[in-house]
Amino acid sequence: MARTPVLAAGGIVLRQSRPRLIAVVRLRKGEWVLPKGKLDDGETPRDAAEREVLEETGHDVSVHEFLGTLAYDAGGRPKIVHYWRMETQGGPTRDLMRDVIAVDWLPLEAAVERLSRDHERAFLANVGPLALESAALARRSREMKVAQPAKRPRRRSVAKPTSAISPPVAPVADEAAIERNGVEHGVIERNVIERDVIQHEALLPDDDAIDAFASLLTREIAPSSAEAERFDAGSSRAIGAEAIVARDNATSEAPHGSRVNVMQRVRGWLRRAV
Structure with a gap:
């Protein structure tokens, strides 16, 4: 009778440095492994992978693309582990869980050699280069977005409505100016007209x-x-x-x-x- 497989999830965790370093953890029983863990009831593999990596490395991570599935026998039961590419920056944000006694950050080749289990070494040797390449592409994309100025939205040209030509409007007398000068506009206009008539009649x-x-x-x-x-x-x-x-x-x-x-x-x- 086939036994129900154990479902687990973890991550290939990269630290944002040059060169990129990969996290490997040391269990209390002395083995160096990739960070991973079993799914809780009702938990999705992705959520379980993020939680387990936080508990075993002590670092907050960002989860990116899915890298693959590793299946092997564990204590007479098949075990299936799903892995995602993850990235972290800065220092740890919490203490390590009780079953982990150490975390080491190593280049890809050194991390492969450090792992204690053959199936994990083979898996990391195959998906590790893909994870590094994806991380490099994502970084270059972010740098290009920062370097390029933001495109301004093109302004839509709107035709201005042509207004009808209105007849000239006679200027309105400034009441404040009239009060200050003590002379009304009508008196000034009448004096000008009378002066013109006198000059015309004189001729x-x-x-x-x-x-x-x-x-x-x-x-x-x-x-x-x-x-x-x-x-x-x-x-x-x-x-x-x-x-x-x-x-x-x-x-x-x-x-x-x-x-x-x-x-x-x-x-x-x-x-x-x-």
């Missing part, structure tokens, strides 16, 4: 100036003395009273009436222009 000619300027323009239109003499000579050849009256009216009224008419037109042009 506009009055009626007297318009009449004088119109007279000056029409002075050239009045007949000269030579033209008046020619007018008189032509009139003296007329015979009779009617010719004399016509001459007098022509010399006294005709030139003056023409000049007045022209002055009125010029005056009207000037006023419309103003």
Whole structure:
């Protein structure tokens, strides 16, 4: 009748140093073995491996990849032990369990030679290089992450909404400034407007100036003395009273009436222009 196998778990424990060192423990009966132990009721192999390594080495460890299973006969019963790669740093955090009297940290080849059992020596000689290589790769990966700057998240470009052009807004008067100066904005604006009107009106000619300027323009239109003499000579050849009256009216009224008419037109042009 086959007997139920004994289930156990342990670890190939590496200390973070150069070169990497592997833990081997010495039992009270004098054997050097890899740290391991039996599973408690309801305990998973991984949890049992971490607990047993802590109890037999006194070090807190981080558990990494699964390395393999070692099966052998122990006291007439098959024993199956699962191993994980583990790492530790710093010193021990607790005392060793009662069945362990010493812990030694050795390079891979020395650790293989130190082990007392042939099946454990063969197992460590095969999985030990894999454990060291995995630890080296993990260390280089951590160093590269530290050396490389963290990538900044790319900013998504968001189109800015175009705002409608608003009409210019007249500046609002500062009430505090008005109170300090004692002058209201409305008074200042009214004074500016009145000043501009006065200056504009000062530039506009009055009626007297318009009449004088119109007279000056029409002075050239009045007949000269030579033209008046020619007018008189032509009139003296007329015979009779009617010719004399016509001459007098022509010399006294005709030139003056023409000049007045022209002055009125010029005056009207000037006023419309103003």
